[in-house]
Amino acid sequence: MKTIKMKDKQKGIFSIDASFAVIILLTMSFLFYVFLEAADTSFKQLNTRQKTASLLVFSNEIVRNEATVKTNTESISNKISIESLNNYISYLNQLNSSPYNFNYMEISLCYRSGSCTKLFNKSYSNQTISAERICINRFIIIEGIQDQEGIMRICID
């Protein structure tokens, strides 16, 4: 008779087992949330790295080849000819899609004297441009009567 009473008392509203189960369930849910957060951050990081790598390759194309001063035998890296740059920009203007699947592209030229010119900007999608626009500054020499140092700023989204 006594043992039955004890058992009834142990049952209660919330048993020890059930409370353990709830604690474990809550811990598991929290850990799963942490895992999802980490996965999300990791994928975002990966996406940014891929974008940065594409931007580097794209800017290299311009600064080291397409827009450079060329002789019969070589193209002088980082020395920009305005004529070649304009030719490349008109080629970019003709394209309906961006070379590296960018949503947006912008090329500006800043002289050491301080003057800056935006030479090209084009959006390739109807989406609004996100805040995660990535830019790179390439130190260059701009060919002219007197070669001037400057920066080519290339931004993508």
Next chain:
Amino acid sequence: MENRKNMKGIVFTLEAMVVFSFFMIILFSTLLLINQPEPPIPLYETVMLNDIYQVLELNYHTDLSQFCITGIVSPELKEYLDYVERESGYSVFFSFNGVNYNLENCNKIISQNRLLVYLDISSDASSNPDVSYFHELKIGLCKKHN
């Protein structure tokens, strides 16, 4: 029989512990795997340093050679390096045979050894002059001075 009944419940069962441990192990190993380590070489800074050195080679080759020979940085070169610091947020340092420029209080980010070609005839006391063309210049980036 009664003993078995007593073992049931009350404290978390062994099976549940095993399942929970598996869950934890899988979760933490996946977390470790998806956490991407920082790249060993800073990509953006490397490209920037290459660009800066290319501009220096094209426009300031004589000034660089002069630095290696005399240890003095010309005002024109210094002006350009100041411009780089203003625009990029990084300052440039040089080092050649123990002669340094801008290396004091430098919070170094990246450095490279670059080949600088110039004719150097160092005359010693003996009659044979030492002629060298290829020189190793150390160049790098530091975080901007405050």
